[in-house]
Amino acid sequence: MSLKEKLVSSFMAFENTLDVDSPIHDIRTEAIKTFETEGFPTKREEDWKYTSLNSVLKHDYSVFPKHENALEFKDVKKYFIHEIDSYKIIFIDGKYSSHLSQTTHDGLDVCLMSAALNKPKYRLIIENYFNKIAPKNGLSSLNTAFSAEGAYIHIPKNKLVAKPIQIIHFSTGNEAALMLQPRNLVVVDENSHVQIIERHQSLTDNPVLTNSVTEIFANKRAIVDYYKIQNDNENASLIDNTFVNQKQESHAKVHTFSFGGKLIRNNLNFYQNGERIDSTMKGITIIGNKQHVDHNTLVHHIEPNCESHQDYKGIFDDSSTGVFNGKVVVEKEAQKTNAFQANNNILISDKASINTKPQLEIFADDVKCSHGCTIGQLDESAMFYLRSRGIPEKEARALLMFAFSNNVLDSVKIPEIKNRITKIIANKLGVNIGFDL
Amino acid sequence: MLKINNLHASVEDKGILKGINLEVKAGEVHAIMGPNGSGKSTLASVIAGKEEYEVTEGNILLEGEDIEELAAEERAHKGVFLSFQYPVEIPGVSVTNFMKTAINETRKAKGLEDMPAKDMLKLIREKSEMLEIDRKFLSRSLNEGFSGGEKKRNEIFQMAMLEPKLAILDETDSGLDIDALRIVANGVNKLKSKDNAVIVITHYQRLLDYIVPDYVHVLHNGKIVKSGTKELAHELEAKGYDWIKEEVGA
Numbered sequence: 001m002s003l004k005e006k007l008v009s010s011f012m013a014f015e016n017t018l019d020v021d022s023p024i025h026d027i028r029t030e031a032i033k034t035f036e037t038e039g040f041p042t043k044r045e046e047d048w049k050y051t052s053l054n055s056v057l058k059h060d061y062s063v064f065p066k067h068e069n070a071l072e073f074k075d076v077k078k079y080f081i082h083e084i085d086s087y088k089i090i091f092i093d094g095k096y097s098s099h100l101s102q103t104t105h106d107g108l109d110v111c112l113m114s115a116a117l118n119k120p121k122y123r124l125i126i127e128n129y130f131n132k133i134a135p136k137n138g139l140s141s142l143n144t145a146f147s148a149e150g151a152y153i154h155i156p157k158n159k160l161v162a163k164p165i166q167i168i169h170f171s172t173g174n175e176a177a178l179m180l181q182p183r184n185l186v187v188v189d190e191n192s193h194v195q196i197i198e199r200h201q202s203l204t205d206n207p208v209l210t211n212s213v214t215e216i217f218a219n220k221r222a223i224v225d226y227y228k229i230q231n232d233n234e235n236a237s238l239i240d241n242t243f244v245n246q247k248q249e250s251h252a253k254v255h256t257f258s259f260g261g262k263l264i265r266n267n268l269n270f271y272q273n274g275e276r277i278d279s280t281m282k283g284i285t286i287i288g289n290k291q292h293v294d295h296n297t298l299v300h301h302i303e304p305n306c307e308s309h310q311d312y313k314g315i316f317d318d319s320s321t322g323v324f325n326g327k328v329v330v331e332k333e334a335q336k337t338n339a340f341q342a343n344n345n346i347l348i349s350d351k352a353s354i355n356t357k358p359q360l361e362i363f364a365d366d367v368k369c370s371h372g373c374t375i376g377q378l379d380e381s382a383m384f385y386l387r388s389r390g391i392p393e394k395e396a397r398a399l400l401m402f403a404f405s406n407n408v409l410d411s412v413k414i415p416e417i418k419n420r421i422t423k424i425i426a427n428k429l430g431v432n433i434g435f436d437l
Numbered sequence: 438m439l440k441i442n443n444l445h446a447s448v449e450d451k452g453i454l455k456g457i458n459l460e461v462k463a464g465e466v467h468a469i470m471g472p473n474g475s476g477k478s479t480l481a482s483v484i485a486g487k488e489e490y491e492v493t494e495g496n497i498l499l500e501g502e503d504i505e506e507l508a509a510e511e512r513a514h515k516g517v518f519l520s521f522q523y524p525v526e527i528p529g530v531s532v533t534n535f536m537k538t539a540i541n542e543t544r545k546a547k548g549l550e551d552m553p554a555k556d557m558l559k560l561i562r563e564k565s566e567m568l569e570i571d572r573k574f575l576s577r578s579l580n581e582g583f584s585g586g587e588k589k590r591n592e593i594f595q596m597a598m599l600e601p602k603l604a605i606l607d608e609t610d611s612g613l614d615i616d617a618l619r620i621v622a623n624g625v626n627k628l629k630s631k632d633n634a635v636i637v638i639t640h641y642q643r644l645l646d647y648i649v650p651d652y653v654h655v656l657h658n659g660k661i662v663k664s665g666t667k668e669l670a671h672e673l674e675a676k677g678y679d680w681i682k683e684e685v686g687a
Contacts, residue, residue, distance in 0.1 A: 379525070380489075382525045382527055384487050384488070384509060384525075385525040385527070386527075386535075386539075387486075387508065387509035387510045387513070388485050388486070388487075388509045388510075388512075388513055388517075388518075388519050388521075389510075389513055389535070389595065389599065390510050390513035390514055390539050390540075390543035390546065390599070391510060391538055391539055392508075392510045392542060393510065395542060396510075399530060399538060400527070400530075402529070403527060403528060404529065406529040407529065
């Protein structure tokens with residue numbers, strides 16, 4: 001039985017456990033039909049031309065983990081940004097861990113999707129926002145059909161949330177192979193500000209496939225800062241589907257740090273429904289071995305006077321492969337749009353490759369749009385310059401690579417995240433120098 | 438300090454240095470002059486350990502040790518410093534942090550702890566004042582957008598920070614106006630001692646008015662064809678290089 005068939009038949013069993021009066025019951029049944037028709041994407045689709053899911057779909061994944069697992073904080077502390085006070089929504093093998101979490105309902109809701117889907121007091125928000133911007137394609141629909149758990153974050157208006165919110169999904173390897181489908185909803189009302197950190201971490205070598213959907217709504221003048229730390233082990237794969245809907249004068253930023261995992265696909269879409277909106281997406285990808293990271297972005301400029309900024313850096317070693325596919329659509333009404341896109345890459349090995357493709361569809365005539373992609377090697381004359389000052393080859397290489405990706409870190413607003421990313425990069429490059437650049 | 442014996446070097450199988458003999462003792466300043474394409478910069482790069490040059494014959498001894506097999510950074514740790522003719526721009530690395538990394542990596546190679554931050558700041562302040570370098574300049578990306586003069590001054594600042602045994606200044610005077618030239622030369626003179634040595638590579642005699650050499654060598658077609666004292670530099674300035682070419686029958 002293929003994974004698709006298994007999932008479709010699992011849904012029938014799953015459906016029996018559901019409340020048919022739930023506001024999303026019809027959405028689910030609709031979604032599983034879509035998945036049944038669409039299935040998993042293949043390389044025949046333009047958007048998946050350079051990423052094949054075949055190698056990750058071949059495992060016999062458990063869809064509903066049989067065991068509940070516990071983890072001690074001390075054993076997984078290093079995966080937290082533990083230096084700061086934060087709200088935490090933590091899952092172990094797809095199940096909520098109250099032990100590791102710190103949620104709140106005090107003036108804002110930082111809690112579980114399962115609670116939000118089942119309790120009447122969240123009904124209005126769910127009806128207004130759930131599955132409103134996730135596209136009706138196979139992967140998102142699959143997640144929608146099985147939506148059971150994830151983070152639910154609602155920030156009411158005029159609230160500056162002082163503590164960042166960390167969402168971490170651990171998998172323990174209790175299942176021979178595990179498929180996770182977390183579903184997050186983030187609603188940030190007028191004038192509010194929130195910072196969110198998301199991470200997926202497998203703790204064993206058993207294969208894990210995560211197909212995650214996050215819908216983010218940044219309402220009028222809201223500020224959303226979202227950080228994704230993708231540094232999983234080489235048996236874990238992640239398909240991250242994140243959709244951001246913005247209202248007027250809101251600012252939304254997503255930073256994606258991709259350093260580990262077997263296969264990572266980031267589908268990141270921004271929809272600008274209002275004027276004077278700012279959308280920023282930045283990423284650093286540093287991978288090696290046979291790892292594969294694919295960034296597929298979309299910014300949809302719908303109304304006038306908005307901006308978007310994209311800056312992705314990639315460093316590829318060994319036989320690793322990268323994809324950047326950045327689409328910017330500027331509608332006819334979206335005059336005075338400023339849209340910038342940059343994707344710069346360094347290939348360290350002859351066997352590494354990157355496919356980079358900017359896609360601009362501009363229907364307005366008074367806009368500023370720029371894009372640029374570069375692919376290169378490390379500058380040998382710069383290497384000699386550094387080495388002639390006493391900096392050894394490995395450190396010189398690391399310093400240059402770090403300098404190359406440094407401007408992406410400039411916009412990281414939480415110093416502890418910046419430090420952590422810096423350490424991960426140093427570790428990844430096998431050097432022990434404080435890059436305090 | 439430095440002894441070069443019958444050094445032959447080539448790049449991509451093209452012979453550039455064709456039997457250089459040179460001895461530089463501690464406390465000395467040597468000038469190497471010569472027409473364009475004579476091999477001056479190649480000699481500097483070969484001593485500093487640039488990998489694209491292949492030494493095909495002869496050797497380079499630093500304090501008696503053959504450094505041919507050493508990587509550029511290992512030569513730097515032993516006290517070789519090259520002031521680049523064209524310093525490389527490195528966006529994203531500030532001058533200060535570059536120097537911190539260079540000093541601490543050199544200390545690490547010698548089995549020493551990192552220099553305490555306080556001492557580092559003091560050293561940076563002292564040396565930047567000596568070279569009349571603005572503090573703001575130190576937080577800028579290394580050489581990025583620097584004027585020609587700023588780049589050269591920054592090279593000598595690095596030399597001051599690293600205190601090399603053997604400093605090779607490759608065309609440090611090019612791109613400098615007279616005031617900058619004086620500041621740079623002054624810096625070099627202050628760093629000079631009986632325990633270190635300086636090789637000044639230059640096309641013109643101008644710099645040698647400020648950094649006075651003990652010996653002047655003329656490099657032509659990959660060989661030192663004439664050596665003398667500082668008067669030789671004046672003669673070259675007055676008469677050009679053609680008479681030397683004739684003299685050696687090139």
